[in-house]
Every structure is written in C-alpha cells, then in structure tokens.
Amino acid sequence: MSCLQTIQDYALRSVGIGERLLPRSGFTLCEQVTLIGSGMIWNVYFGLFALLAGFFLATAVALARLSPLVALRKPAEWFIFLFRGSPLFIQFFLAYEAFVLLPKAGLTLNLIFVEITADTRWLTRAWAGALIVLFLNTAAYTAEIFYGALRSVPRGDLEAADAYGLSGWARFRRVVWPTMLRLAWPAYTNEAIFLFHATTLVFFSGFPAWQQKGDALYYAKYFADKTFNPFVAYPIVAGYFILMTLVIIAIFGLINRRLNRHLPPEARPRLRIRPQVVR
Amino acid sequence: MFASCADPSTIEGLHWLACYLTSGKHMAFYASFGTVMLLLAITAPAALAFGFAGAMATRSRLWPVQWLGRGYTAMVRGVPDIIFFLFVPIALDQALEWVRHKTICPDWTEPVRRGSDFVVCAQAKLPLSTSPQWVHDTYGFALAVTAFAVVFGAFAANVLHGAMRAVPRAQIETAEAYGMTHGQAFWRILVPQMWIYALPGLSNLWMILIKATPLLFLLGVQDIVYWARELGGAKTSIYAYPHPDWRIYYFLGLLVFYLGLTKISEVVLGRLNARLSHGQATLAGEAQRKATA
Numbered sequence: 001m002s003c004l005q006t007i008q009d010y011a012l013r014s015v016g017i018g019e020r021l022l023p024r025s026g027f028t029l030c031e032q033v034t035l036i037g038s039g040m041i042w043n044v045y046f047g048l049f050a051l052l053a054g055f056f057l058a059t060a061v062a063l064a065r066l067s068p069l070v071a072l073r074k075p076a077e078w079f080i081f082l083f084r085g086s087p088l089f090i091q092f093f094l095a096y097e098a099f100v101l102l103p104k105a106g107l108t109l110n111l112i113f114v115e116i117t118a119d120t121r122w123l124t125r126a127w128a129g130a131l132i133v134l135f136l137n138t139a140a141y142t143a144e145i146f147y148g149a150l151r152s153v154p155r156g157d158l159e160a161a162d163a164y165g166l167s168g169w170a171r172f173r174r175v176v177w178p179t180m181l182r183l184a185w186p187a188y189t190n191e192a193i194f195l196f197h198a199t200t201l202v203f204f205s206g207f208p209a210w211q212q213k214g215d216a217l218y219y220a221k222y223f224a225d226k227t228f229n230p231f232v233a234y235p236i237v238a239g240y241f242i243l244m245t246l247v248i249i250a251i252f253g254l255i256n257r258r259l260n261r262h263l264p265p266e267a268r269p270r271l272r273i274r275p276q277v278v279r
Numbered sequence: 280m281f282a283s284c285a286d287p288s289t290i291e292g293l294h295w296l297a298c299y300l301t302s303g304k305h306m307a308f309y310a311s312f313g314t315v316m317l318l319l320a321i322t323a324p325a326a327l328a329f330g331f332a333g334a335m336a337t338r339s340r341l342w343p344v345q346w347l348g349r350g351y352t353a354m355v356r357g358v359p360d361i362i363f364f365l366f367v368p369i370a371l372d373q374a375l376e377w378v379r380h381k382t383i384c385p386d387w388t389e390p391v392r393r394g395s396d397f398v399v400c401a402q403a404k405l406p407l408s409t410s411p412q413w414v415h416d417t418y419g420f421a422l423a424v425t426a427f428a429v430v431f432g433a434f435a436a437n438v439l440h441g442a443m444r445a446v447p448r449a450q451i452e453t454a455e456a457y458g459m460t461h462g463q464a465f466w467r468i469l470v471p472q473m474w475i476y477a478l479p480g481l482s483n484l485w486m487i488l489i490k491a492t493p494l495l496f497l498l499g500v501q502d503i504v505y506w507a508r509e510l511g512g513a514k515t516s517i518y519a520y521p522h523p524d525w526r527i528y529y530f531l532g533l534l535v536f537y538l539g540l541t542k543i544s545e546v547v548l549g550r551l552n553a554r555l556s557h558g559q560a561t562l563a564g565e566a567q568r569k570a571t572a
Contacts, residue, residue: 025395085541086534087490094534097511097527197359200511204497208513221365226395230373234366242357 003030013215014038022222027098027109032223036236039216040244045127046215047196050134054195057135058142059177065147076143083140088198090134092205099123114256126207134202138195143175147182151175182259186271189252193245216240280553299520308506312536314420315492315503322427322488327481329432334439352440355433364494367426368419372405379403416501423498431488438480443469445476475555475564482548489540493533507533 009019009033023031049247052268064076102120123129151174161167165235181188200217203209211219218238249271256271281556284298299305323505336348355363377391380399387400401407406414446469496504511526556563 082538086537087493089490089493089496089504090530090533090537094527094530095506097524097530101527103522195358197361200359200361217359217362217365224365225370229367229392229393229395230369233361238358238362240361241362246358248559 006030007034014041014215015155016211016213027223027227033236034142034235035231036216037220038242039214039219040240042215043196043199046131046134046141046199046202049131050138051195053135053193054138054142058146059138061139061143061149062146065143066150080140080144083137087136089201089205091133091137091205092130095129096124096206125210126202130202130207134195134199138191141191142188143271145184145187146180149180152183153179178259185252185256185259189249189271192248192252196244196248197241207277302520306508308503308510311501311503311506314500318424318427318495319488321424322431323485325424325428326431326435330435330439333432333436334443335438337436338443351433352436360430360491361494363430364426364497367429367452368422368498371422371425373397376405379405380548385512402517419498420500423495423500426498427491431484434484435449435481438477438484439473441480442473442477446472474558478552478555482552485544485548486541489544503533
C-alpha cells in the first residue's frame with residue numbers, strides 16, 4: 001500500500017472519515033505519521049476552543065476578582081483556587097463521573113407551560129465534556145494572569161484617562177483592557193502553550209475514545225503498545241507538538257506586535273518566551 | 280479491622296460506614312497517599328539535582344556540554360510532559376534490559392527486536408521473573424520516579440539557569456578581584472546567592488509537581504487514582520460491601536486532598552520566601568527593611 005493511499009485512508013480517521021479499522025500489524029512509518037497527525041485535529045480543536053472561550057471568561061473573572069464587592073470577589077477567588085489548586089487530571093475524572101451520573105434519559109425541566117427535555121448524553125463525550133473542563137481550567141489560569149496584569153496597569157495611564165474625561169466602559173475598553181493585554185501577553189502565550197500540551201490528557205482520564213477516535217497521544221500510545229517500541233511513535237508526536245508550539249509562538253508574536261504598534265519599533269518589547277512554567 | 284465487622288451484611292448505617300471505610304482495600308487506599316508523598320519526597324531533591332546539573336552544563340565553556348545542557352532545558356518547552364512520562368519509563372526499561380542482554384548473554388545471536396516483540400534472554404530480564412512481587416513494584420515505582428525527575432529536572436534547570444544569571448554581575452567581579460578562581464567564585468559567591476532569585480520559580484515548580492502526581496496512575500503504579508476508581512466503582516451483592524457507583528465521592532475526596540496540599544504549600548513557601556528575602560537587595564527585602572525601620 002502506497003503512502004498516498006494511507007494518507008487517504010487515515011488522514012481524517014480521528015474524526016471518523018476514512019478507513020474504519022486501525023492498522024493491526026506491520027506498521028509503516030507512513031501509517032504512524034498519518035494517524036498521529038490525524039489525532040492532532042483533536043488537540044487543536046480542544047486547545048483552540050478552550051482558549052477562545054476561556055479568554056472572555058478569564059477577563060470577567062479577573063475583573064470580578066478586582067471588584068470591591070465581596071459577592072463578586074469571593075466567588076472569583078474560589079473559582080481560581082479550585083481550578084488552579086487541583087490537578088487537571090483529577091478535574092477530568094471528577095467531571096466525567098459527574099456527567100455520567102446525570103440521568104441518562106435527559107433532564108426534564110418543568111417550566112409551567114412547556115416541558116423541556118435536556119439531553120445530557122453528549123456531556124459524557126469527550127468533545128463536549130473535556131472541552132468544558134479545559135475551558136474552565138484555562139479560564140482560571142488566565143484569570144490569574146489577567147488579574148496580575150490589571151493590578152500593574154500604571155496609575156499614570158488611568159489618570160490620563162480621567163483627564164480625557166473617559167470613564168466606565170470607555171475607560172476600560174480604550175485604556176485598561178489594552179494595557180492589561182500588553183502586560184499579560186508573554187505570560188498568556190505561555191499559558192496557551194501549556195493548554196495545548198494539556199489537551200493530551202483528555203483521552204487518558206476517563207473520557208473514552210469512542211470508536212477509537214482519539215487525539216495524537218492516544219494513537220501514539222496505540223502504536224507504542226502494539227509494536228512495543230517507544231522510539232518511533234513518541235518522537236513523532238513530540239515533533240508534531242514542537243511544530244504546534246512554534247506556530248503558537250508565531251501567532252502570539254504577531255498579536256504582540258499589533259498590541260504594541262503605538263510604540264516606536266526599537267522600543268517594542270519582543271516576545272521572548274522564557275519558559276517560566278506557570279501552571 | 281473491628282471484630283464486629285465480621286459479617287457486613289448484618290450491620291447498618293454509621294456502623295456499616297465505619298466498617299466499610301476500614302476494610303483491607305481501604306487501608307491500601309490510605310497507604311497509597313503515602314506513595315504520593317514518597318514520590319514527592321524523592322522526586323523534589325532528585326529533580327533539583329538534575330536541574331542543577333543541567334543549569335551548570337548550560338554555563339559550561341565546553342561546547343558539547345553546553346549543547347547537551349541547552350538541549351535538555353529546551354526539551355520541555357515544546358513537548359507535553361505527559362509524553363515524557365509515557366516514553367521515559369519504557370525507553371529506560373528497554374535500554375537497561377538491552378545492556379544487560381549484551382553483557383550477560385553475548386552468545387545470543389537472534390535480534391532483540393523481532394517484529395512487534397522485544398526479546399532478551401531470561402537472565403537479562405528486569406526484574407527477573409523469579410523475583411518477588413515487591414521487587415516488581417519497586418522497579419516500576421523507580422522508573423516512574425526517574426521519569427518525573429528527568430522532566431522536572433528540565434523545568435528546574437530553566438529556573439536555576441535564570442537565577443544564576445540574576446545574581447548581580449558585580450558580585451562575581453568582586454570575587455575575581457579577590458583572586459578567587461572561576462570555580463571558587465561559582466561555589467562560594469554565586470550558588471549561595473542564587474536561591475532567593477530561584478525561589479519563586481521553584482515554588483511554582485513544586486506546585487506543578489504536586490499537580491502532576493496523579494499521572495503516576497498512567498505509569499501503572501497503584502496510586503490514589505487507581506484505588507479511587509477501583510473502590511468507587513459499583514459493587515454488586517457478591518462483594519462484602521455492595522454499593523452503587525461512588526466514584527464521584529472518591530474523586531471529590533482526592534480533589535479536597537490536592538486543594539489542601541496546595542494551600543499548605545502556599546503558606547509554607549510564602550513564609551520561606553519572607554525568610555530568605557531578609558537582608559537581600561531585592562524588592563521584597565527592601566520592603567521588609569522599611570517595615571521594621
């Protein structure tokens with residue numbers, strides 16, 4: 001079987017398109033590269049959507065944490081502590097068990113006139129359940145980063161905003177928020193990289209890989225277990241992740257440039273990713 | 280445990296719960312918390328040693344050593360740590376068995392890798408198939424510890440390398456002006472001063488290490504996650520203590536355990552930081568000086 005044929009059969013295997021059976025013996029390098037690459041679709045899916053949704057929740061939680069109102073501040077603090085203080089692995093397990101316990105037939109909400117039957121089965125599937133956990137998790141970590149950045153917005157900027165007559169939403173939108181993003185960006189880049197790395201945990205933590213549709217590491221482990229040779233499959237998945245990390249750094253570097261476009265070119269802070277591991 | 284627990288089917292309520300929570304399997308579950316603590320206690324110093332060696336290698340003036348150090352510190356940046364957790368134990372196991380195979384049975388001519396098999400002679404097996412169960416357990420645990428130490432050593436090398444560069448240059452220059460050699464200046468001036476710069480990073484690393492411990496489960500060690508799944512699953516009436524699916528409660532327990540562990544660590548590390556900042560030329564040290572003055 002030629003490599004082109006393998007790519008046709010397995011390039012989209014992880015989303016259920018193509019050959020149904022996984023290769024069983026005589027694994028070629030092409031098969032391993034293709035199937036593991038196909039698994040990367042899930043890693044990108046989880047990472048991308050959790051990051052996008054988490055960004056907005058994180059901004060809200062960071063603002064709530066800074067609020068003088070106890071009723072807003074306390075829940076935000078607890079939310080951050082809960083998700084930053086416990087292992088993601090345990091969060092996955094707990095969420096999965098909780099979703100499984102929901103009634104199989106669906107929740108029936110009785111709203112006086114109409115009865116709504118909410119189907120809950122899909123929550124036990126990885127695409128939804130794991131995404132929710134990752135979304136909440138990254139929101140908590142990002143909220144902590146944004147909170148730190150909000151606290152270090154220079155006073156002079158705020159005074160200048162006051163002098164221009166900006167207040168409330170306009171002040172936030174035009175002064176506080178952009179400055180917060182500028183300050184938080186290097187740390188946030190780091191968080192994004194580690195979130196993508198964390199997506200590899202999904203299929204090892206309770207969430208079953210339905211019909212063997214798994215992520216990159218799931219297929220890598222499949223090959224390593226079958227061939228009893230870790231020296232091929234794991235370096236392949238590592239290579240994919242190095243590639244993805246470089247892409248993330250490039251994209252975040254572009255955004256960083258845009259965030260700092262008001263500065264003269266030589267004064268722009270370059271996005272240097274020192275791996276200050278903040279997870 | 281208790282004599283009155285002899286026949287669980289006759290007892291009820293709180294008494295049943297007390298008997299249930301002290302059954303033999305639960306004792307193994309409680310002991311596995313010790314496994315986690317043991318892992319932390321062994322891995323933290325081992326990772327620090329790996330990290331220190333890595334950071335020193337990065338500073339080396341011999342370029343092969345420097346490259347090795349750079350490669351080691353860079354490897355955790357792009358690759359998820361869980362890949363290393365899966366890769367290191369099995370790779371190390373096969374490497375050890377292969378070396379033993381080559382030295383113990385040199386007259387064995389067949390290849391070690393045959394298709395999907397990895398075959399070494401019986402005397403080269405690690406651990407030997409005749410050894411008792413605890414040797415197998417210890418070997419598995421040691422492989423897991425090595426995997427953790429390698430990965431967290433790379434993280435620690437990043438932190439320590441940064442800390443070494445953060446020590447003011449003037450300190451080293453003064454040491455050299457006093458006629459100290461390169462090595463003396465490193466060990467007597469740089470190393471004692473770098474810890475305060477390394478502490479924030481190392482504290483952070485400790486937190487990550489705590490949160491990485493449930494991954495022991497993936498390495499086949501019977502840790503708390505293993506027992507939580509085992510004990511929590513629904514038990515039919517053929518078991519001594521039948522109950523429905525209680526896994527969610529067990530995992531809630533684990534969550535509380537980890538939250539407590541991070542909270543305690545936060546408090547202890549905060550105090551340590553305050554103590555080490557005392558008299559240092561850093562922002563925190565300056566703030567302390569002003570507060571007492």
